[in-house]
Structure formats: structure tokens, C-alpha cells
Amino acid sequence: MLAINYTTLRTNLKSYFDKAVDNDEDIIITRKNERNVVLLSLDKYNEFLKAMRNLEYMTKIREGIAELEAGKGVIHDLIEVDDE
Numbered sequence: 001m002l003a004i005n006y007t008t009l010r011t012n013l014k015s016y017f018d019k020a021v022d023n024d025e026d027i028i029i030t031r032k033n034e035r036n037v038v039l040l041s042l043d044k045y046n047e048f049l050k051a052m053r054n055l056e057y058m059t060k061i062r063e064g065i066a067e068l069e070a071g072k073g074v075i076h077d078l079i080e081v082d083d084e
Helices: 006-011 013-022 042-069
Strands: 002-005 027-030 037-039
Touching: 002 006, 002 013, 006 013, 006 027, 013 027, 013 037
Parallel strands: 002 027
Antiparallel strands: 027 037
16 A cells, blocks of 8 residues: 655656556555545455445345344245246
């Protein structure tokens, strides 16, 4: 992980873009008043989004299991439907 200031990024923009994409480098751009941002490749960004969705999904599953274990489940009869 690199940390650079905004001026350095602006001066060497292509180089830092290449580092993010080609070297899978996370780059923190420091700004005044700690209003920092992070530069990372689209692939890594998509990985983070997928991980967050998976975490949310697994949390819902765990909550459902806890409800069942606490006796809050409801039993339903399955309805079979003919394919005709």
C-alpha cells in the first residue's frame, strides 16, 4: 500500500494508475483535513463489492438459523404443481 499526496498523484497520474492496475497496488491519496481517498483497480473494487454482498447474505443466513433454533420457524406444506 502506498500513501501519496494529491500533488504527487496529479504529477504522476498514469504511473499510479498503472501501479493500481498492473501491480494490484492500493494507493491512499492524502488530502487536507484528512479527506483522504483510495485508488484501486476495478478488479479489486469488484472483489470488495462481492465480498460485502457475500457477508450480507451470510449474515441473513445466520440470523435465519438463529431464529429457527429459537423456535421461531413456521412449518409449511409443500405444494406440488403439475408441469402441464
